[in-house]
Amino acid sequence: MIYTVTLNPSIDYIVQVDDLEFGATNRAQGTHFFPGGKGINVSRLLANQGIPSKMWGFLGGFTGNYISETLASDALDFTPVSEASRINIKIKGNQETEINAGGPTISEDELKAFKAKFSVLTAVDTVIFSGSMARGLPTDIYQNLVTLVQKSGAQFIIDTTGDALKATLAQGPVLVKPNRAEVAELYQQPIESLSDVQKAGERLIQDGAQHAIISMAGDGAMFFSNDEMYYAPALVGKVVNSVGAGDSMIAGFVGALSQGMSNSECFKYAVASGTATAFSADIAEKQLIDELFNQVTLQNMKES
Ligand SMILES: Nc1ncnc2c1ncn2[C@@H]1O[C@H](COP(=O)(O)OP(=O)(O)OP(=O)(O)O)[C@@H](O)[C@H]1O
Ligand SMILES: O=P(O)(O)OC[C@@]1(O)O[C@H](CO)[C@@H](O)[C@@H]1O
Structure with a gap:
């Protein structure tokens, strides 16, 4: 369970x-x-x-x-x-x-x-x-x-x-998923370029996480494990309400992991789920997650 x-x-x-x-009555x-x-x-x-x-x-x-x-x-x-x-x-x-x-x-x-x-x-x-x-x-x-x-x-x-x-x-x-600001606060250093994100993610693994995702809202997300590193560019669409996008990423990853999927598939589900929630008024429904899953692309950062 x-x-x-x-x-x-x-x-x-x-x-x-x-x-x-500010300082006025807003409707x-x-x-x-x-x-x-x-x-x-x-x-x-x-x-x-x-x-x-x-x-x-x-x-x-x-x-x-x-x-x-x-x-x-x-x-x-x-x-x-x-x-x-x-x-x-x-x-x-x-x-x-x-x-x-x-x-x-x-x-x-x-x-x-x-x-x-x-x-x-x-x-x-x-x-x-x-x-x-x-x-x-x-x-x-x-x-x-x-x-x-x-x-x-x-x-x-x-x-x-x-x-x-x-x-x-x-x-x-098994997983941590800080966003860029949270990882900057954790390691007390600015996280701006993709190379900063890469170094911070590797450090999360060295410090004990089995898997780590650093989410970057409209700039996508990066995944890390002992021997894998992927970057997923953000999908383009209309952001309706991004509250819970990060939580949806975690749910997407864990749900896929519980069904025995590979790390790259779990990460793709994480990105599809986070994005689907950002593009919905409430927490995303399965249909949109499945549609977006087919649009997620991963760049293998160990090969680039
Ligand atoms: N503006 C956006 N455009 C496209 N994708 C987005 C956008 N905002 C969020 N996402 C998707 O959702 C993921 C998680 O978003 P974010 O980095 O904002 O998480 P978070 O800060 O933990 O959010 P929250 O605390 O609101 O749950 C992103 O990595 C991305 O895949
Ligand atoms: O104050 P916390 O516990 O850090 O965050 C609470 C919260 O912002 O996180 C969710 C979105 O991730 C919202 O549903 C909720 O209001």
Whole structure:
């Protein structure tokens, strides 16, 4: 079974404001609510591909109720918390501006109840940890949870940033997928040219990742393993809502991996899934992913 962990889920409130003016009353051209948080997005894309997963994390309050009612799925296995889950604001205009809230503070008892779920894991499972930590959790929470996963023999994937990414890299994730800004922050150096991306990706593998993807939004993505390196130029199309594009990449890769596909096919599914979500209002559907899969081209960087 694939488990996704979203420690800090959200309602994503998408607000279309064509000419945002600070310090003035702006009128929205359109608004949408989506259940969000990175792990939830991964599970939603997997479900659209017909691949089951279970969703773990914390949900609370009226916002938590909205998320569980909207998802209405057997896959939900969240730990209830007393404070309300957060609302993240995504303003779409000439540019995309995001305001992500801090979210609820998790108590010691709530964390204990959550950790108890890990006792069901066995060696055939994969746990995907995605997103920021909730308040009140120890700063080494991801390292602790990865240790629990590894005790069961299961594997893990992590999509987070900063010190938590640095520490868990050494624990050998199946996949990490930082974007350019996140990898620049991790290694404290600017990542501008493709050669900078190449060096950073090789370092992610040296530092412990089994596979790494560095995503570059409209500039495409690069894939790394011990002996493979591919660059996928971005596909051209109309970007509708890129929220969750990175999460969709992870879901695309893991879904293909769970079906025994090669690294290059898994990467192509990752790019097709990320792009399909960027070209959709919500998390992408299977039909668009399959259409775009046939358009993804890979350049083998070990041969160039
Ligand atoms: N403007 C775009 N044009 C074409 N493809 C895009 C665009 N934006 C995203 N993509 C596709 O989606 C992938 C992931 O996007 P991105 O690098 O923005 O991830 P991210 O920063 O993790 O996103 P998020 O945090 O919103 O999930 C890209 O590598 C690319 O394949
Ligand atoms: O604050 P975090 O946890 O880093 O990111 C949360 C978030 O921006 O990530 C998803 C898109 O990747 C959204 O659904 C959600 O609002």
